[in-house]
Amino acid sequence: GESVGLHLPTLSVQEGDNSIINCAYSNSASDYFIWYKQESGKGPQFIIDIRSNMDKRQGQRVTVLLNKTVKHLSLQIAATQPGDSAVYFCAAGGYQKVTFGIGTKLQVIP
């Protein structure tokens, strides 16, 4: 089955700097890769997704990069703000099932 892992459990970033959160996955057959943000006491919130046939996708202040060769996914957050402090999950899946990673806690230092 799919296993999805993150490289670092906690990431501390200075406010205004860019953040990069990394993720590795195991199942080459995954169709989609997704990033979610979870603030304390809340359910996960969708940030951005990318199809397996893409290498890069950009959203508002976020960019997701997919490297299928090494099965690596990253989320880049530009000009990190205090409101970005949360746990970030990557997830991978096909049409029906989605497998989530453990999560990386992003701490923004004012």
Add this chain to the structure above:
Amino acid sequence: EAQVTQNPRYLITVTGKKLTVTCSQNMNHEYMSWYRQDPGLGLRQIYYSMNVEVTDKGDVPEGYKVSRKEKRNFPLILESPSPNQTSLYFCASSLLGQGYEQYFGPGTRLTVT
């Protein structure tokens, strides 16, 4: 307001006492799913449903049941709860064919003693 609601938000119960956690969405989503979240293990899928009367097992279905009699509701049933089912539970929904933009409920914290 588009949302996924779960009830109860907090529940403390004893081993073996049947319980149901309700989940409802008002977005007319076909897909609904239940997850449990445990420290160090992330979110793990319990069951999911592609539409009314269509349900399937996720990665950790043992000890759980679900039903999908109406499109908006997807209750999670624990027939005989055990302490290892103490966890934070999330319900989620999404449109089919719209990628994986799942909308999550606020969570239900369950403690089984």
